[in-house]
Amino acid sequence: MAHAATAGRAPERGLDVYTQKVGMWVFLCSEVMFFAGLIGSYVVLRFGAADVWAEPGDVLAIGITAVNTFILICSSVTMVKAFAAAEADDQKGIRNYLLATTLLGALFLGIQVYEYTELVLHAEWQGSHGFTPQAGLYGATFYTMTGFHGFHVLLGVVCLAWATKRAYAGHWGKDNTHGIEVLGLYWHFVDLVWIILFTIVYLI
Amino acid sequence: MATIVAEATGQAILQEEHEQSFLRKYIFSTDHKVIAIQFLFTTLFFLAVGGFLAMMMRYQIAWPDQPIPGGGIFPESMVASGYILPEFYNSLVTMHGSIMVFLAIMPMLVGVYANYLIPLQLGTHDMAFPRLNMYSFWVMVPAGILTLASFFVVGGAAGAGWTLYAPLSARPDLTGVALGQQMWLVAIVLIGLSSIFGSLNYITTVINMRAPGMTWFRMPLTIWALFITAILGLLAMPVLSAAGIMLLFDQTIGTSFFLPEGGGQPLLWQHLFWFFGHPEVYILILPAMGFTSEILSVGSRKPVFGYKAMVWAIIGIAFLGFIVWGHHMFQSGMNPTLGLTFTVSTLFIAVPSAIKTFNWMGTMWRGNLHFHTPMLFAIGFVAMFAIGGLSGIFMASTPVDIYIHDTYFIVAHIHYVLFGGSLFALFAAIYFWFPKMFGRMMNEKLGKIHFWTTMIFFNLVFFPMHGVGMVGMMRRIYDSTGYAHLQGIGGTNELMTWSAFALYATGFLFAFNFFWSIFKGKKAEANPWNATTLEWQTPSPPKHGNWAEVPVVYHGPHEYSHPGVTDKDWLAQNERPDLPSPAGGH
Numbered sequence: 001m002a003h004a005a006t007a008g009r010a011p012e013r014g015l016d017v018y019t020q021k022v023g024m025w026v027f028l029c030s031e032v033m034f035f036a037g038l039i040g041s042y043v044v045l046r047f048g049a050a051d052v053w054a055e056p057g058d059v060l061a062i063g064i065t066a067v068n069t070f071i072l073i074c075s076s077v078t079m080v081k082a083f084a085a086a087e088a089d090d091q092k093g094i095r096n097y098l099l100a101t102t103l104l105g106a107l108f109l110g111i112q113v114y115e116y117t118e119l120v121l122h123a124e125w126q127g128s129h130g131f132t133p134q135a136g137l138y139g140a141t142f143y144t145m146t147g148f149h150g151f152h153v154l155l156g157v158v159c160l161a162w163a164t165k166r167a168y169a170g171h172w173g174k175d176n177t178h179g180i181e182v183l184g185l186y187w188h189f190v191d192l193v194w195i196i197l198f199t200i201v202y203l204i
Numbered sequence: 205m206a207t208i209v210a211e212a213t214g215q216a217i218l219q220e221e222h223e224q225s226f227l228r229k230y231i232f233s234t235d236h237k238v239i240a241i242q243f244l245f246t247t248l249f250f251l252a253v254g255g256f257l258a259m260m261m262r263y264q265i266a267w268p269d270q271p272i273p274g275g276g277i278f279p280e281s282m283v284a285s286g287y288i289l290p291e292f293y294n295s296l297v298t299m300h301g302s303i304m305v306f307l308a309i310m311p312m313l314v315g316v317y318a319n320y321l322i323p324l325q326l327g328t329h330d331m332a333f334p335r336l337n338m339y340s341f342w343v344m345v346p347a348g349i350l351t352l353a354s355f356f357v358v359g360g361a362a363g364a365g366w367t368l369y370a371p372l373s374a375r376p377d378l379t380g381v382a383l384g385q386q387m388w389l390v391a392i393v394l395i396g397l398s399s400i401f402g403s404l405n406y407i408t409t410v411i412n413m414r415a416p417g418m419t420w421f422r423m424p425l426t427i428w429a430l431f432i433t434a435i436l437g438l439l440a441m442p443v444l445s446a447a448g449i450m451l452l453f454d455q456t457i458g459t460s461f462f463l464p465e466g467g468g469q470p471l472l473w474q475h476l477f478w479f480f481g482h483p484e485v486y487i488l489i490l491p492a493m494g495f496t497s498e499i500l501s502v503g504s505r506k507p508v509f510g511y512k513a514m515v516w517a518i519i520g521i522a523f524l525g526f527i528v529w530g531h532h533m534f535q536s537g538m539n540p541t542l543g544l545t546f547t548v549s550t551l552f553i554a555v556p557s558a559i560k561t562f563n564w565m566g567t568m569w570r571g572n573l574h575f576h577t578p579m580l581f582a583i584g585f586v587a588m589f590a591i592g593g594l595s596g597i598f599m600a601s602t603p604v605d606i607y608i609h610d611t612y613f614i615v616a617h618i619h620y621v622l623f624g625g626s627l628f629a630l631f632a633a634i635y636f637w638f639p640k641m642f643g644r645m646m647n648e649k650l651g652k653i654h655f656w657t658t659m660i661f662f663n664l665v666f667f668p669m670h671g672v673g674m675v676g677m678m679r680r681i682y683d684s685t686g687y688a689h690l691q692g693i694g695g696t697n698e699l700m701t702w703s704a705f706a707l708y709a710t711g712f713l714f715a716f717n718f719f720w721s722i723f724k725g726k727k728a729e730a731n732p733w734n735a736t737t738l739e740w741q742t743p744s745p746p747k748h749g750n751w752a753e754v755p756v757v758y759h760g761p762h763e764y765s766h767p768g769v770t771d772k773d774w775l776a777q778n779e780r781p782d783l784p785s786p787a788g789g790h
Contacts, residue, residue: 011328011754012414019332023408030400030438037446037476041461044472133457137467140459144450 024182028189031152035193038148039200042141052126053138059125060142060202061115068111069198072153075104076191079184089174095167098180101187102160105153112150116143145197152190159183232342234334235748236319239341241641243315244634246341247308248715250348254303255708257296264288264296266694266701268683281360291380293682294363295355301366302388305488306395307348309626313491314399314437315341317633318406318430320641324739324746325424327415327755327778332408340401347394354387362388365680367481370462370473374454382455389452396445399437406434415738417757421515422777424737424761425508428515429494432522433487439526440483447476474536478529486525489589489621490518492629493560496582499632500564501762502735503579504571505773508762510563517556517563524553534605543602550600557593561586572765572773576733577651581632584659588624592617595670610680613673619666631658631714638721639728643744646725650717657710664703668696734774736763741776 015022046053056062078100085093123131125139133143163183166172172180230238263272271286282292319337323330331337354361361384364373368389376382410431414423423431450461451473460466462473501508508514530538530546564586573579595617599605608614631654638646672693677684684690684697731740738755739746755778765773768781775781 011412011416012418014411014414014420017412019408019412022412023332023404026404026407026438027400030404030442033439034442034446037443038450041446041450041472041476044475045461045467045469048469133453133459137460140453140461144453144459148449 018178020178020182021185024185028185031189035145035148038145039196042145042200045137045141052136054125056203059119059123059131059138061118062202064111064115065198065202068108068115069194071104071111072108072191072194075101075108076188078104079187083177083180083184086172086177086180087174091167091170091173094172094180095164098160098164098167102157102164105157105160105187109150109153109157112146112153142201145201149190149193149197152193156183156187156190160187232338234330234338236323236331236334236337237641237746237750239337240316240320242341243311243319243344244641246344246348247312247316248718250303250307251309251312252711252715253352254300254308255711257300257303259704259708260288261293261296261300262701262704264293264682265684266698268685279356282355290682291363292360294365294379294680295361295381295384297680298362298365298388299351299355302362303351304622305366305484306392307344307351309488309622309630310399310484311344312630313488313626314402314406314430314433315344317426317491317495317637318402318434320637321426321739322406322409322430323413324640324742324750325427325737325761326410326413326418327738327751327757328409328413329749329751329754331405332413333405336401337405340398340405343394343401344398347391347398350387350391350394354384354391357383357387360384367477368451368473369477370451370454370468370470371464373473374451374462376455386452386455389448389455392448393445393452396441396448399441403434403438403441406430407438410434415755415757418777419757421512422757422760424494425497425511425514425518426491426494426737429490429497429518432518433490436483436487436490436522436525440480440487443476444480444484447473447480471533471536474533475529478532479526481532482529483522483525485621486521488626490521492585492589492626493518495629495633495636496564496585497560497567498737498762499578499582499636500567500586501764502636502733503574503576503582504568505574505764506567506571506762507760507764508563509566509569510559511760511762513559514563517559520556521553524549524556528553531600531605534602535609540602547600547602551597553600554593554597561590561593576635577646577648577655578632578636578733580652580655581628581635584655585625585628585632588620588628588662592620592625595620608673610678611673612669612677612679615679616666616669616673619669623666624662628658631655634718636733637739638718639732640739640744640746642722642725643728644721644723644725645728645732646721647717650713654710654714654717657713658707661703661707661710665700665707668700672696734772736774736776737761738777741778 017025054060078097082094082097082101085097119131121130123129125131125135128135131139133139160183163172163179166179229235233239233242260272272283272288275283275286275288282289282295288296319331351361359376359381361381362368362373363379363381364385368385372378373385376385379385410423410427450459453459454461454463454468460468462468462470464470497508497514528546528550530542531550534543534546568583595613599608599614599617635646635651638644672690675693676689677693685694728744730743732744733740738757741755742750757777758780759775759777761777763775763777766775766781769775
């Protein structure tokens with residue numbers, strides 16, 4: 001049979017990377033396009049129309065959001081640490097860093113919920129009490145962009161919680177790092193999107 | 205070592221077949237072949253539904269002053285005392301387009317054939333992420349249900365056109381449709397999700413899971429086309445999802461992204477929609493081009509003329525597809541200089557398209573032509589696509605487009621590329637791969653009748669549309685008889701309507717052939733067309749897991765009439781001319 005002549009030939013791979021990682025990269029490409037759609041619309045609506053935007057810091061609180069940004073960046077660091085621990089087969093490190101990442105992500109969401117509540121109930125905008133998605137394009141774009149980002153964080157936290165649970169069962173180790181690496185790619189992407197959103201929504 | 209692991213997995217998959225329950229095997233299956241067949245049945249159903257909506261439209265266009273026969277079975281909100289209501293006509297136009305694009309043609313090209321062919325033609329056991337693949341079908345099902353259900357809610361189905369231009373689509377008071385429009389937007393987001401799951405799978409599988417020896421430039425052109433299509437879908441669909449979600453918010457929670465009275469911009473919708481919409485056009489035609497290339501090569505017993513040029517043409521079309529969206533918006537008041545750049549970039553697309561067309565003719569030139577049904581439909585595709593492609597060049601030019609914009613000329617164009625193009629190629633693909641999918645042949649005689657009747661009636665329906673469009677008949681007009689400039693076209697419209705009924709009837713001939721052949725067709729051999737690609741080197745239909753042993757590929761995909769082979773006129777990709785054929789090859 002013909003295969004005997006070439007026995008042992010490996011499947012063709014276009015990229016020297018394992019399949020799950022390729023899949024996550026490809027998925028992140030589509031995520032980039034999704035956020036590009038939202039952010040592009042924001043740019044067009046904000047700079048191309050007559051609608052009113054508040055001065056930075058007037059309605060949206062920069063201080064607490066800066067703290068929140070810092071929390072999310074820290075969670076990226078612990079995510080990297082979790083992957084390093086997995087590669088070093090450090091079970092305690094994997095457990096602790098995954099747990100820390102999950103909790104930091106959850107804390108970010110908690111602060112975002114608090115921020116939303118404060119805005120809806122107490123913020124002053126254009127003479128009316130409360131800043132809602134109906135408050136002009138300013139409110140609509142703010143809640144749409146940060147809301148979809150928050151939804152992505154929520155998905156990440158759910159996956160992280162699942163990974164943490166498995167870590168306590170000793171699932172990850174130096175022979176089983178792929179799941180943590182792929183989840184890490186997603187988590188860093190979500191972090192990166194937030195840094196862009198924080199800049200263009202809160203600071204500019 | 206990877207091969208060994210892969211083969212071990214293959215054995216495990218083969219054994220698993222006997223242990224799976226009915227539900228896991230046929231309903232919630234992760235086998236790419238079962239998922240493809242699920243997509244096939246679903247999309248054929250929606251093709252019939254979309255066609256039926258078109259029949260009602262054609263009746264209204266030809267005889268606006270006569271009650272529609274059997275109109276009594278429709279609710280009063282659609283057909284009142286026998287007459288189609290204008291609001292319902294708007295829904296018919298909208299939902300015919302939407303269903304055909306999103307639930308029939310696109311999932312049939314990609315959901316069916318990318319799923320079925322990518323693992324088989326590349327020589328792998330399944331997709332990279334089989335469970336995600338299953339979700340891509342089951343996310344689509346609720347989208348289909350929502351779409352059908354939207355006809356029966358208060359206000360009826362969406363009525364702002366398939367392009368959903370704001371503010372018409374954003375303000376329920378303008379169309380009278382609120383809930384139906386929202387259901388359709390939710391369906392669009394679900395379809396986007398389904399498409400992204402699918403694309404993710406197809407791209408990853410093609411990149412990382414090809415059989416040993418299946419290098420990039422040994423991949424069949426079908427795979428190239430489906431791969432590039434998946435990239436288009438991956439990058440274009442999320443933009444539509446984002447836009448659809450914003451439109452949904454305008455409808456439901458009182459934002460005003462696209463409403464000028466709230467500071468929003470209706471033109472933003474058009475940009476977002478067509479940024480998705482033009483790549484979508486190529487999502488709908490590139491796979492069809494792939495099938496055609498392959499079937500023409502099989503039917504001509506010759507290699508594809510200019511294989512590499514074909515690949516680069518696909519890539520070129522895909523790239524250009526992302527920078528031409530503005531040619532749908534010449535009449536939106538855009539800066540004429542900007543319009544000119546869109547004109548030029550659009551005209552460039554003629555170059556790779558012409559390369560493909562001439563290469564198809566080059567493939568057939570002096571070939572040993574076999575006119576079986578798939579071949580006939582593939583040749584039909586080339587002819588119809590040439591007409592649709594040429595009328596596309598007309599409207600790429602701003603001054604011409606301003607004249608024919610929103611007339612039946614546009615309707616003629618889109619149907620020449622989408623029906624004469626995509627659907628002809630799909631019929632070719634269904635006849636061609638049916639034996640592999642179901643293990644039986646479709647009836648050739650019925651197939652040939654189906655081809656010739658489709659060809660004749662298709663042209664009788666859509667060619668005259670160029671004419672009525674040039675006269676100025678508006679694209680979504682409910683009743684054209686009241687306009688002075690449209691007085692002379694009544695007879696043409698009646699001819700088109702009768703032909704449309706006949707065209708729809710040929711669909712039943714096809715459906716009969718399809719279902720009859722599943723049960724009673726002639727048993728198919730493994731390789732009934734003497735084709736070279738890998739899927740024909742497995743039994744028909746292939747077992748769960750496709751291969752007991754992963755094939756090894758030695759050369760390009762379309763080796764017909766190879767000079768080194770004397771006993772037959774084809775050389776399978778896993779055969780070497782200097783070695784005896786592998787066992788089970790034919």
